[in-house]
Amino acid sequence: MEQVKNPWEPVQTFSNTQTPRLARGKELHVKNGDFGILTTQVNKIIEWGRSSSLWPATFGLACCAIEMMATSADRFDLARFGAEVFRASPRQADLMIVAGRCSIKMAPVLRQIYDQMPDPKWVISMGACASCGGVFNNYAIVQGVDKIVPVDIFVPGCPPTPEMLLFGFNELQRKIREGIPNPPDPLKDSGLKLVGPIGEEL
Amino acid sequence: MRQQEIENYYTIEESEPLGDRQHVDTMTINMGPQHPSTHGVLRLILTIEGEMVVKAVPDIGFLHTGIEKTAEAKTYHQALVLTDRMDYLAPLCNNLGYALAVEKLLGIEDEVNDKIKYTRVLLTELQRIASHLVWLGTHALDLGAMSVFLYCFREREMILDVFEYVSGVRMMTSYICPGGLQADLPPGLDQKVRAFTDVFPARLQEYHDLLTNNQLWLERTKGVATLNADDAIAYGASGPVLRSSGVVWDIRKAFPYSGYEKFDFDIPVGSNGDVYDRYLVRMLEMDQSLNIVNQALEGLPPGPHRVLNPKVAPPPKWQITGSMEALIHHFKLYTEGYRPPKGEVFVRTESPKGELGFYIVSDGTAKPYRMHVRAPSFANLEALPLMVEGHFLADVVSAIGSIDIVLGEVDR
């Protein structure tokens, strides 16, 4: 009997430059031993549900956090996309918006908060500083948080306007709905141990 | 005073029969750096006994950005963009402080015309209102009033629209630069500003109606986290924190800069130095800022938006397109920069948080040899243990909100 495929197996490999899209027009029901129509449709519903009720962790670091607050306020209204529930505890959140520059002192904290979030989880790197260090190419700032956590969406700008964050958010929703997996964890296979404030070895 | 409170607390405890309790237990808890009420990445190590904070130790540096070091590698004009990102609730006030310091270093203070001065005052006072609005929204949110946050951001968006109209950017404008303004004011600015100033008094009254006499608000703020005037001065607290303790001190009145001596405004001063007084001082300051904005808008004279000194300001656009010398001059000014004489200046301005000082040392080259920023939040935060020790744990949130720290400025 053929091995049952893992439904969470990556359907496409991750691309750094371009967010992949699934091929359209694929037949849903083919009798070849794969999952049938019921399973795929249920997955779609689950993914739709996940993408429509993302709960961000309140993780404001610097300037971009103010724009993130403006995004959740009344004019731009992140609640339209089901993400108004900013959770103070990472244990209740599944989206981390890294809003602002991450210093070397903050890096272990950032990683720990990411590790505390339950799977499945996503990361949006908001702003130039979080994405690549921005104007601060110096001793104190991590040159891109994708060195610590896998980043799903990079939003450029200094700071990005709320519209840009909303666009990045919609792109993330599309990634979730199309089943595109998270990028690989930068620290997973590096052999480096990251020790956070509590002392868990990860 | 604070010591007395702690002693009183212990005296009461000791006079009670201990029963089966052998000693009074303290517990050390960690607050932050990821905490919704720390306004960024502040970490506090609190020793509590029951609900009472015995000792509070702030741990900062989680947003240390190396701005002072980076500025040493940039020309004077390039370093301007770094100043935006320190106090990110009031970027234009940082720009103004930096621009004034560099102008003083260059010795071109007298060449700055009234149009530049009035525009700077207009924009920084709008920025002060915007900063106080964010403070009010988040402070009220911390204490449980969600709707104020939404109202405050509604008005803040109107101010950001003005900034976007003027400079093209919502937050980090870098619009005020050494030697004037980055660009001329767009036509129709006064209508944009008036759209805000017309509605804002009624909105401000709305906040007063929501909070000022609200019993819940009074319970959380009255008599909480007091700081007396002597302590405030000794610890270098400034701005609304100092004024709420009863010290009449405003840099705009004491060392008038950028033409503030021509404006008519009052300094709101508190008396008790508690959270409620800090709240009221800021609320009344918004009123005064609105007053200044109106005066600046009425008195805004026409004129060039840059000083006419060719050492600092580039030639106008029509000359660059027509003259090779002007093009070369423009190119050299932006690639090499200008060279102030050897020396050092310290310029203090009144930012929404307090006394913002820029200490710039020049060694005669085109890059600042050393730029140090006297950040108001840094000193105000240093006084936080004085405010919270001997109070309840829940009041720590209220105290942090009331001193209005911005960690980008504390850590720089």
Place this chain on the structure above:
Amino acid sequence: MAITPLTTVETVRGKFSQAIVEITDFRGEQTIVLKPESLVAVCTYLQKRLQYTFLSTITAVDWPERVPRYDVVYQLLSIPNVSELRLKVRVGALGEEHPSLPTVTSVWPGANWYEREIYDLFGILFDGHPDLRRILMPMDWTTHPLRKDYPLTGFDLPEPYWGGQVPYDTDPGVGSQTLRTPGGRELNESRSKINPEREPGTPRP
């Protein structure tokens, strides 16, 4: 007599003529360069007698080719007299790794954090400081980034830096209590002393 920067300079010149190295005036700002040993005496006099009760900031400037190497700069402000003054002290002998200087926290308590910041970023020690720890950089950082011989982008560190080291091994803590010990890295110091058999939820022996 009204106290202005100029009268302050004259008063200090009269009172502490031995302590003054140099007096400069640039763009109307008065700077008094003092000898390090008389710093606290002059500061106390200014604070007590001339009402310079407000310390705006303390900072340092690094001049690597010069001996003494560092300028430590004090910005004073007198609120009643609306007067400002700058004091400066030059420290750092040739090849001295950590020059030292008396603290002024006894004069202005707010100097505490500024001196910690200078220690952190320049490596200047302050004798008699109550709590001289790093304030901005991680606790295990070994270098002083604002020195001129420190490269802007930092020295080569393992990438990522925090992977190879433990940024949290020193905790500021409170008194004898710390959130964790350097060796054991437990949540609380006293946790290691608990007998697991006596912990709640476990049956008693």
